[in-house]
Amino acid sequence: MFHEDNYQVTRHICPRNCYDSCPMLAYTRGGKIEKITGDSSLPGASGRLCAKGEQILAQVYHPRRLLYPMRQKQRGSGRWQRISWQEAIDIIAQKILELKKRYGSTLPLCLNKYSGNFGLLHYATEGMFNALGATTQVSGTPCFSSGLDAQLLDFGGNRTAPIRQLLKARLIILWGVNPAWTSIHTMPAIYSARQQGAKVVVIDPVYTETAHKADYYIQLRPGSDTALVTLLLQILDRRGALHFDEKKISGQQELLTAVRKVNSAKLCHAIDQPPAAVEFLAGLIAANSPMHIWCGFGLQRHIHGGLTIRLIDALSMLTGNIGIPSGGVNFADMGMAKFPHALRGHHPGTRFININNFAHELHSLTDPPVKMLWTACRDPLRQDMALSDLQKVWQDLELVVTADKFLTKTAQMSDIVLPVTTEFESLDVFGGYFRHHLGINEPAIPPRGEARSDLDIARHLSVWLNELAPGTSTFPTQQNDEELLDKELPPELCRQMNIDSWQDLYNQPVLFPHAQIPWENNTFDHPDGKFHCCRLPDNIQSLLPGDAYPFHLITPHAQDFINGQNHTKADRLPEYPVVYIHPEAAARRGLTHNHPAIMENEQGALQVIVKFRQDLAPDIIISPQGTSRQGGLNILSTGLPTDLGRLYTGAPGVAIYDTFVDIRALGRAD
Ligand SMILES: Nc1nc2c(c(=O)[nH]1)N[C@H]1C(S)=C(S)[C@@H](COP(=O)(O)OP(=O)(O)OC[C@H]3O[C@@H](n4cnc5c(=O)[nH]c(N)nc54)[C@H](O)[C@@H]3O)O[C@H]1N2
Ligand SMILES: Nc1nc2c(c(=O)[nH]1)N[C@H]1C(S)=C(S)[C@@H](COP(=O)(O)OP(=O)(O)OC[C@H]3O[C@@H](n4cnc5c(=O)[nH]c(N)nc54)[C@H](O)[C@@H]3O)O[C@H]1N2
Ligand SMILES: [Mo]
Secondary structure, three states, rough: OOEEOOOOEEEOOOOOOOOOOOOEEEEEEEEEEEEEEEOOOOOOOOOOOOOOHHHHHHHHHOOOOOOOOOEOOOOOOOOEEEOOOOHHHHHHHHHHHHHHHHHHOOOOEEEEEEEOOHHHHHHHHOOOOOOOOHHHHHHHOOOOOHHHHHHHHHHHOOOOOOHHHOOOOOOHHHHHHHHHHHHHHHHHHHHHHHHHHOOEEEOOOOOHHHHHOEEEEEOOOOOOHHHHHHHHHHHHHOOOOOOOOOOEEEHHHHHHHHOOOOOHHHHHHOOOOOHHHHHHHHHHHOOOOEEEEOOOHHHHHHHHHHHHHHHHHHHHHHHHHHHHOOOOOOOOOOOOOOOOOOOOOOOOEEEEEEEHHHHHHHHHOOOOOOOEEEEEOOHHHHHHHHHHHHHHHHOOOOOOOOOOEOOHHHHHOOEEEEEOOOOOOOEEEOOOOOOEEEEEEOOOOOOOOOOOOOOHHHHHHHHHHHOOOOOOOOOOOOOHHHHHHHHOOOOOHHOOOOOHHHHHHHHOOOEEEOOOOOHHHHHHOOOOOOEEEOOOOOOOOOOOOOOOEEEEOOOOOOOOOOOOOOOHHHHOOOOOOOEOOOOOHHHOOOOOOOOEEHHHHHHEEEEEEEEOOOOOOOOOEEEOOOOOOOOHHHHHHOOEEOOOOOOHHOOEEEEEOOOOEEEEOOOOOO
């Protein structure tokens, strides 16, 4: 904390699930935060915040923010009653003890927590559960599991090059990623590289804001990237542009033998591109090194998502672009620091269920069934797959507790809501998965109303459980926030980061030790030290729309919100999701611009508003998530698993963008 122009200035880091994890400064005067800015004290960090920045502060003081614990008379009725913390905690504790007695086990208690706040002390909620015994918890992630496994299998680990490495690239391929919306602080490096002569290619079925800024844009059919990379490998092989090195690469012969056998006309048809476009891209790759590829999370939200990233890694490796300055394939960096996660703890008997198949797995658990659900940092009733099935299994839950800042869709269907603090009201430390820095959230103001951090909630519940039934919880209730952070950043880890202790973060965010050039000298983290090429399956057909459901539905991440967190902007949002479609496709369905329609498939039906977009392919409908009050897009998603994800995250990824729908004007049932 320091002072500037009568302001108290505190350091923060945006703890959301985002590429940028921006360091921030909060300016407080008279006990009120008046503004927040980007903290540019770290080299390369931007002084500006993204479009979501405005909401970060608005959330703190929003009139709809939850400030007191509440109980709902009947789930979904909207009849809320304010209760004290002690009452709320007692209701929950009594239920936990009763279920434990009834089933002779703590497995009926289930935790669904993920992306709201990834701060180290926020793992207290998992810790609270693990301190009770064997419970049911979610594993996996909807973000990036397939890609993580892909790079783990290829390189033996997950590393990214720092953003400034982009500056000297000759060719930059932004593949299934839309940083102009989802990682705006990377865009300046892309612009600078372009000014210095780099060519920028965007590959995306949607002509995104990022595509607008590129030199070349390839409008690929969704899910057909595996076919495109296979074609590129075939062409580059034919031109003699691939390097062979058995000392560094394993499996290259098998891969190339399979690539040579593939029928290229069929593949061209699959990707819906003229052969000249693919030849042109192959030419760019052959002529321009270093080539830097950024594979986005959107790219791997398809059934072959993992294979796609593996083939792209192989393309980069075989063209000599891995381990050189400004080259490589960026995806996500998981090797920055080995946090001990002492607070999170671990219980060997935990029953893990796939976060991406939550409804079905919850339903299948009978021995014993889940009877109490705790959600934190999540809004599954808006963001989850197979939403209608989730709504059904919800009815079997005897107690639902939600800890959040707002009355989300999930909170509205809970029995108890617990108000949590923002990143300006409690202490925490956080580092992301793409940028290489670690920062602090120091309290700028006391908690508003009766809000409490997830850690405080865990302490209170654990103390009360032990009061009612001694020995129920082993949670470290006696240690304060600072002592717990000492355990999360032990001396050895601090030494690696060139800091004395986490308190150094009060002065400045710090960089994790990381290689400037991932996989330099081509030594990889596999026991044999080699890069491992994937195998090419005989049949790499992606899913295509059919007669019943003729449109791909793509629901990418929106510019102004993170996921479903539209809390402070909800008043300005349309009631129903806006869906974009090509005017000719719309005409065939009798749809009118700006008019309501019904979008449906075998999962369900949903009211939407139609808008026309000339730049879309005729079989695509797009609707960015979180951009309506009702939401409900995920009623239509089946939640098909992707090919990879189990190795790193314990569950496969989810093919959210392999969703197919039909659409008809409202009032017409034909
Ligand atoms: N503003 C903002 N920033 C965010 C978020 C947010 O909601 N809003 N969310 C955060 C989170 S949780 C995540 S996971 C990341 C996600 O951020 P991104 O990695 O950018 O992922 P998406 O928005 O899912 O998809 C990116 C692009 O992939 C394209 N795409 C879809 N299918 C295919 C395909 O088959 N092939 C190709 N080549 N492209 C395809 C989509 O059209 C989309 O333009 O962003 C984080 N940052
Ligand atoms: N159709 C479609 N669906 C998708 C996706 C898509 O691309 N398309 N993307 C998927 C992806 S990649 C993701 S990551 C998920 C995200 O979906 P979720 O995991 O549900 O995450 P969010 O919507 O980011 O945030 C959940 C809640 O956390 C709360 N929160 C914030 N900070 C805290 C805190 O400190 N404590 C507590 N207790 N709560 C807090 C927020 O207020 C918010 O209501 O959605 C997935 N769903
Ligand atoms: Mo995500």
